[in-house]
Amino acid sequence: MKRKSTPKPNDVAIAPEDFPSLHDFFAAYLHQDFRDEYGSPTKAAKQYVKDAAPDQVQSLRADWQRFRQKLTGQPLPTVQSAIRKLGAAWLPDSEAALAQLDAALK
Numbered sequence: 601m602k603r604k605s606t607p608k609p610n611d612v613a614i615a616p617e618d619f620p621s622l623h624d625f626f627a628a629y630l631h632q633d634f635r636d637e638y639g640s641p642t643k644a645a646k647q648y649v650k651d652a653a654p655d656q657v658q659s660l661r662a663d664w665q666r667f668r669q670k671l672t673g674q675p676l677p678t679v680q681s682a683i684r685k686l687g688a689a690w691l692p693d694s695e696a697a698l699a700q701l702d703a704a705l706k
Contacts, residue, residue: 612674614667614682621656622663626688634690641690641697645704664705668698 616623629644638644649657667686671679679698680691692698 612671612678612682614670614685616686619663619667619686621659622667623686625660626683626686626690630688630690632689641692642700642704644690645701649705661705664701668702 625645625648629638629648630641634641634644638647648660652660667682671682674682676692676694683691692701
């Protein structure tokens with residue numbers, strides 16, 4: 601009987617210096633204790649929008665859009681790997697989880 605194998609992440613070039621605002625957001629809000637502090641990634645994003653200066657929020661939104669565009673069509677393990685490279689403890693478990701963060705950052 602064959603086991604279902606999880607697809608291996610594609611190697612997409614992602615570096616913190618390419619997405620500085622996203623890297624800062626992930627490190628400060630989606631760290632290892634984010635569930636205890638915020639309850640969910642969506643709530644963490646909404647809190648960031650309340651806490652940050654308007655120019656910081658705009659920069660994060662721009663980084664997030666560029667990040668999502670760069671990974672369009674990539675399998676979830678690749679997206680998860682890229683998110684991990686940028687310093688997040690959160691790993692989305694579906695496209696719906698990513699869409700929720702999209703909505704929270706609008």
